[in-house]
Amino acid sequence: MSSAAATWRGLGDRIRELPRPVVWAIGAAVLVLLILLPFAYQPASGFIDDCVTALAYVVMALGLNIVVGFAGLLDLGYVAFYAIGAYVIGWYGSGFFAAIAGGKGLHVWAESAGALPGIHFNFLIVLVVAAVYAALAGMIIGLPTLRLRGDYIAIVTLAFGEITRVFAINGADIHPFGKDYPLTLGRQGITPIDPIDLPFVKQFDPLNLRPWYWFALAMVLVVLFVNFRLRDSRLGRAWIALREDEVAAASMGVPLVKTKLKAYATGAAFGGMSGAFLASYLNTVNADQFEFSFSIFVLAMIILGGLGSIWGVVLGAVALSFINSRLIPDVLNGVPHKVGLNFDLTELSFGIFGFLLVIMMVLRPEGLLPERRRQIELTEGVGGDETLYEARA
């Protein structure tokens, strides 16, 4: 272990050893700094733009962390929940269903939408609906995996992620509720999407990114709070028990089916919320956003940060999303298609991204800020069933 890594670890331990009020004070100071951060930049600066995206990714990564990090269920199809969240706002927060109510539109607490056609729900409602839909989808996807373990779960979730993408692409030809109501708009994309419209606040403006930033920050704080509370709850302990040893957990009275489904549902709900937010922020819901590589991208965040470690995941998500937004500007818009268009230096960045992943993992496989439990396992050799196999080179 290099000395730099040792310092990192020492820092983490030292923070843990500080008295609680000091920790709280540091936390509050950091939070105030984060809240004030946008004032240091132009309202529409690229940096704030990257920050908003990074915060939305943090929400997603924290959601996936519940499934993969806590419950140990390797999910390679997380992009499905991003898609579902995004399509929820596409359906319930845009002019997509223009034919509804005879072209007059359906509005629920959405004053700023005026008399526009289409369904326009208030963003908070959309957020809840997105979370519920995604959670339901999470449970449906989880059901076939209940009997499976490890990498087999990965394959099934991967398959569902790809199926979701195919439906998103071909959705324009599917009309479940009559010919005026297709499922999606495929690659053409549903646009524009309603900007966030909160009660008592002016509707969010695409040119002033500060409110978006604050909203995303608030979402991160809520999700962080939920994550910590869940981790330390009975359910969270059940997830971790499940991850460590399924058979032992079951014989100790952990209900496997319920516990697993709850993990899928909770993780998916966060993905859905973040998806709805991102769709509103990006102002489009395009089938090309839901590539398999996005699932891998989010997974890379949590593994890089340290599986199961909440702060690690936050760090990993912020780090990767900045690497990504600085190095690979177009990853969201469909890596292959955009990258494939012409030659310039940004094309190399995709390889650089891969290179960084390899280097970081080889140097620090347990992640940047590993979960304490795992760190102890790895350094002291307690409970070693997470390794590929024990035989050492």
Added chain:
Amino acid sequence: MEAASVPARTTRTASLDAARRLVSHYGLIAVLMILPVAYGIHDLRVDGDLSRLGENLKDGVSNGAIWALVAIGYTLVYGIIELINFAHGEVFMLGSFVSFSFWSALGLTLASKGAGLLFGLLLTLIVAMVACGGLNVMIERVAYRPLRNAPKLAPLITAVGFSFILQNVGLEWLGGSQRGVDDLIKAQNDLFTIGGVHITHADVLAVAVTVPLVALLAWFVTRTRLGKAMRATAQDPEAARLMGVNVDTTISLTFLIGGMMAGAAGLIYALYQTTIWFFQGFQAGLIAFTAAVMGGIGNIQGAVLGGLIIGCIQQISDNRIGGEWTPAIVFAYLVLIMVFKPQGLLGEETREAG
């Protein structure tokens, strides 16, 4: 992960167990037969014969031969170190690129004929296999070996990282758009016709390369000392080490063989499809991995069978339902198999599935 039995099983009644066994034995076969049987009946009623279905299945088998070769790489690697080698699809892609570049360097063109063409392509095959095998071994050295004792997901991320790197290599090599290559073997020309089914040059090529390679591999794994070492390592690395097997060499060998198969598949793909591009490996990787799982991961015959079946499903779906739905259909089959028979068609219960 040693204890494989699911505790819930003890509470099930005997009759449910019997029903499950029935479904797990025959349900999968029934599910697999749905598409061909349905379209067979459809063809008999509409066309009066089965030539269209035969054509689909023939295309399926020759395409499936390519997937089978790629799937072998997945299944070998998974069998031995339980890693989904995400970079494998990219190795296959580079196999196509190496083949194309090499035969261009050799001066093979549309005008090449006869012995010269045959010799040139054989040489290309060897070069592609050696290059891809070497590449795969290198990937294992750099990206997976340092992580043997790391958390299980860490090598997965390096695999993804390498797949990005290799995609980028492909992108810089031949550019971002689909690249048409010389149709050296006049792939779509008929060689002969059986019962209304046209057998093209490409079909013959795919089968003629795949069958000897698979046979050779089967011989190698079951009959030689090194093959025995591979099987032993797959079963229990530690016990194999105790018995004097050099586990590191064996793992390298596994990657070498997997890469060689991918290289051969890359050449066939380039000659068969006559277009190659840097992103072909991604889809191929997913399909081939599905094939490996379908056949029973870790099982070579299973990978071949899975590849052929996936090829047929793909062709039927492309031809009848529409190519844009093919991935969804292939993956729907994958999910069904995972539900009914997680160990795959020919696989045994492993540490993971049970």
